[in-house]
Amino acid sequence: MTGPRVALFATCITDTVYPETAKAVLRLLERLGCEVDFPLAQTCCGQMHFNTGYHDHARPLAQAYAEVFAGYDYVVAPSGSCAGMVREIHPGLAGTGPAVERTYELSEFLVDVLGVTDVGAYFPHRVTYHPTCHSLRMLGVGDRPLALLRAVRGLELVELPQAEQCCGFGGTFALKNAETSTAMLADKMRCVQDTGAQVLTAGDNSCLMHIGGGLSRLRTGVRTVHLAEVLASTEEEPWAAATR
Amino acid sequence: MDDARGEILARVRAALADRPAPAAVVRDYERSRSVPDPVGLLVERVADYKAIVHRVAEAEVPERIAERLAARGVTTMAVPADVPGPWRAPGVTWLPDEPPLALAELDGVGGVLTGCAAAIAETGTIVLDAGAAQGRRMLSLVPDYHLCVVRADQVAVSVPEALARLEPVRPLTFISGPSATSDIELDRVEGVHGPRTLEVLVSE
Amino acid sequence: MGGRNPVTWLGTPSFPKAAHDALGDTQLRRNLRKATTTIRGKRASAVAELADWERLRAAGAAIKDDVLANLDTYLVRLEEAVTARGGVVHWARDAEEANRIVLDLVRAEGADEVVKVKSMATAEIGLNEALEAGGVRAVETDLAELIVQLGDDRPSHILVPAIHRNRAEIRDVFRRRMAEPPASDEPGDLAEAARRHLRRKFLATKVAISGANFAVADTGSVVVVESEGNGRMCLTLPETLITVMGLEKIVPSWPDLEVFLQLLPRSSTAERMNPYTSVWSGVTPGDGPRRFHLVLLDNGRTATLADRVGRQALRCIRCSACLNVCPVYERTGGQAYGSVYPGPIGAILAPQLVDDPHDEQAASLPYASSLCGACYEVCPVRINIPEVLTHLRGKVVEAKGKRTPEAVAMAAAAWMFADARRYEVAQKAGSLSRFLARDGRISHLPWPGSKWTSSRDVPAVPKESFRAWWRRNRG
Numbered sequence A: 001m002t003g004p005r006v007a008l009f010a011t012c013i014t015d016t017v018y019p020e021t022a023k024a025v026l027r028l029l030e031r032l033g034c035e036v037d038f039p040l041a042q043t044c045c046g047q048m049h050f051n052t053g054y055h056d057h058a059r060p061l062a063q064a065y066a067e068v069f070a071g072y073d074y075v076v077a078p079s080g081s082c083a084g085m086v087r088e089i090h091p092g093l094a095g096t097g098p099a100v101e102r103t104y105e106l107s108e109f110l111v112d113v114l115g116v117t118d119v120g121a122y123f124p125h126r127v128t129y130h131p132t133c134h135s136l137r138m139l140g141v142g143d144r145p146l147a148l149l150r151a152v153r154g155l156e157l158v159e160l161p162q163a164e165q166c167c168g169f170g171g172t173f174a175l176k177n178a179e180t181s182t183a184m185l186a187d188k189m190r191c192v193q194d195t196g197a198q199v200l201t202a203g204d205n206s207c208l209m210h211i212g213g214g215l216s217r218l219r220t221g222v223r224t225v226h227l228a229e230v231l232a233s234t235e236e237e238p239w240a241a242a243t244r
Numbered sequence B: 001m002d003d004a005r006g007e008i009l010a011r012v013r014a015a016l017a018d019r020p021a022p023a024a025v026v027r028d029y030e031r032s033r034s035v036p037d038p039v040g041l042l043v044e045r046v047a048d049y050k051a052i053v054h055r056v057a058e059a060e061v062p063e064r065i066a067e068r069l070a071a072r073g074v075t076t077m078a079v080p081a082d083v084p085g086p087w088r089a090p091g092v093t094w095l096p097d098e099p100p101l102a103l104a105e106l107d108g109v110g111g112v113l114t115g116c117a118a119a120i121a122e123t124g125t126i127v128l129d130a131g132a133a134q135g136r137r138m139l140s141l142v143p144d145y146h147l148c149v150v151r152a153d154q155v156a157v158s159v160p161e162a163l164a165r166l167e168p169v170r171p172l173t174f175i176s177g178p179s180a181t182s183d184i185e186l187d188r189v190e191g192v193h194g195p196r197t198l199e200v201l202v203s204e
Numbered sequence C: 001m002g003g004r005n006p007v008t009w010l011g012t013p014s015f016p017k018a019a020h021d022a023l024g025d026t027q028l029r030r031n032l033r034k035a036t037t038t039i040r041g042k043r044a045s046a047v048a049e050l051a052d053w054e055r056l057r058a059a060g061a062a063i064k065d066d067v068l069a070n071l072d073t074y075l076v077r078l079e080e081a082v083t084a085r086g087g088v089v090h091w092a093r094d095a096e097e098a099n100r101i102v103l104d105l106v107r108a109e110g111a112d113e114v115v116k117v118k119s120m121a122t123a124e125i126g127l128n129e130a131l132e133a134g135g136v137r138a139v140e141t142d143l144a145e146l147i148v149q150l151g152d153d154r155p156s157h158i159l160v161p162a163i164h165r166n167r168a169e170i171r172d173v174f175r176r177r178m179a180e181p182p183a184s185d186e187p188g189d190l191a192e193a194a195r196r197h198l199r200r201k202f203l204a205t206k207v208a209i210s211g212a213n214f215a216v217a218d219t220g221s222v223v224v225v226e227s228e229g230n231g232r233m234c235l236t237l238p239e240t241l242i243t244v245m246g247l248e249k250i251v252p253s254w255p256d257l258e259v260f261l262q263l264l265p266r267s268s269t270a271e272r273m274n275p276y277t278s279v280w281s282g283v284t285p286g287d288g289p290r291r292f293h294l295v296l297l298d299n300g301r302t303a304t305l306a307d308r309v310g311r312q313a314l315r316c317i318r319c320s321a322c323l324n325v326c327p328v329y330e331r332t333g334g335q336a337y338g339s340v341y342p343g344p345i346g347a348i349l350a351p352q353l354v355d356d357p358h359d360e361q362a363a364s365l366p367y368a369s370s371l372c373g374a375c376y377e378v379c380p381v382r383i384n385i386p387e388v389l390t391h392l393r394g395k396v397v398e399a400k401g402k403r404t405p406e407a408v409a410m411a412a413a414a415w416m417f418a419d420a421r422r423y424e425v426a427q428k429a430g431s432l433s434r435f436l437a438r439d440g441r442i443s444h445l446p447w448p449g450s451k452w453t454s455s456r457d458v459p460a461v462p463k464e465s466f467r468a469w470w471r472r473n474r475g
């Protein structure tokens, strides 16, 4: 019996800037028995355009998404905000359809569709988890990511204080209101550092780019690693710290 | 004056040109709740607001009124003219609000004694409706001390149950503890313009 | 009629600029953090006590939607009920008209001073200033409003307008402006000072002005929810009461209040019930004011109602929960929003009430959010604030046209994303960024990237995108 046919929606930022995350999703899903495809016609979900007010530019991207991803059992995205954009916003822009309805954020897909929390991962580091706003509030992924992390061997999970506070990214908000965004980031970084974690993980590379960029600027030594990379890591194929 | 009313109503109708048809109101929230001891809950919740509250037997009410007033050293009390006679305990000068007391008089009394129209156990609230034993609104407002007698049969558990017992067209005052404010650092402190001491006798 | 809508303050810079000044004020940030952190925790526990909270929220939203969808019917019904019980109803198309109506009513009473209960509607229309210009002094009686008024300050929160002031700052204001200053900066002493300061006014003033939290269309009953008893004083002691109320404050019938009297106190002050709620219907002989005027205020509400997405902002019951949980509000404070309605609700309501797509300051407000959604999560009437924010951003973009640098960049990005091959070419071009990088990080980019790199490094784009890797290995 073959597993479900899953399309990987890498999202534009992961495809371009964080290819290791997409490779991790691929490894992880294949390890769990899925048949994974990466339709090359995919680009972007249109979130930046939509959230900045360019709804007319977002619409064709939503239409393209519906076409590109229509023929699969599931679409999996390593991003709460892009999956949220597809499920919550695309219907209003371009109607709903199989691609929209079958789109899942990674942790939702693992826990709800594949029904696993122990994905056989090994990640011997002290880790804290930031629930990004869109996974938390738009999709309501709840504690699925934490359940997945708790099952990772060798991983020491430390709770992030004020975890549910926004990191201040917010897409073009980080540019349009750069100073407010930075003030929010400063508080988030303080909370991260207070945990003493070596690694901050989350389900969105956009937020991780923002927090990681701040942590790097301050030379804190805390690494930001996408949840997929933590879950893909095994004894045989451990996470390569050098990739980020 | 030109027709503001007509123009506003026309604007409303124009704004609703898309004829929005909102979903029906579903009232599946809990309209009534049952708790083992509503009076006990009321007493607990009123006390949470830093009001003083006592649970007393009905027959003891006059006695307890006298005792509480003596304990506070109150010598003059305003009352609605129709409070039960026995409530006017000896040893205190009672000023019935008939004919209506002047504002300055009210401002000078040691307190006011009233009954109530209903109480809400869950929220620790007493409701006055200017009906029997309550008098007009300013009576329970101007004096700095308010002693209120609540009968057990007046206690509703939830907000919806209490509202169902009330006449909306009467002047209503919902009282939950003494006057308070959250205006300094969003923290509640008691005692601003309304009565700074609220004392409640719940009789059963 | 007409003129500028005073809901936003003339001369306030657009949000990012105003936020810059606020962010530099460390005292302000400390005060806000303390207050909002306290109230967030309390609200969560007050709400957790009610197992049916989500059902109450849904009912609250549905009742308000019904009111909005049938507003004309309910307005007429309310007018009839208030009139039948001895009240007089007035209609005001805008701020100027409402102010004129109130001033004329006050003058007709021969009063040169009025006491006021805290009211967002009267703050929105700048009533105090209008009365002042007409020779009438308006005395604010709510503690926080009094702090703002005596401090010649501006409000920064819809429930606690002086939230940006801590106890020591409040004491200083009172010391400067009161005949009998407070004994200390203990909240109890500050409250005592306010009591003494206002007592005589309450007992002697003939005209009071209030807002309304709710008005019941069926019965004409008006509701004011408060804490201190200053509301009761104003609603009960004077001979004449003038209430200014936004059109949307209606609920259809009395039982509807069973929903809102549960939603509002727990969401706003995180109490099971606020200390005092007053309900009155017209005039009651022998009890309370002898004359009652109700002013129904439009001032941009019907324009807001016309927007299918934006109209949900009119459900708002002004609880302020969205402000208290907002990460942007917590950092910038309320004055940065340049309006009596700050925070998330202000960001969606003020621009709609202003209703001028070319007003730069108002146009900056829908962008004053990271779209984190915390506001929507707590809103007791389920206003989808992020949805309205992005909708209003769409209107801003439309009004600004296609020629702004941002619009040009966005169009270019859309053109690139529209075709996977173009996108792939761009990815390769982007990997040029590696030449800018040191240790795989970029610390300085030219504008607008500099807005990012002022506080964050940028990861260098890797040599190979995932798509290129896939093509090489799996394609």
Ligand code: SF4
Pocket: C267, C315, C316, C317, C318, C319, C320, C321, C322, C323, C345, C375, C378, C379, C380, C381, C382, C383
């Ligand atoms: S928008 Fe919602 S949360 Fe904000 S003040 Fe209005 S009712 Fe409260």
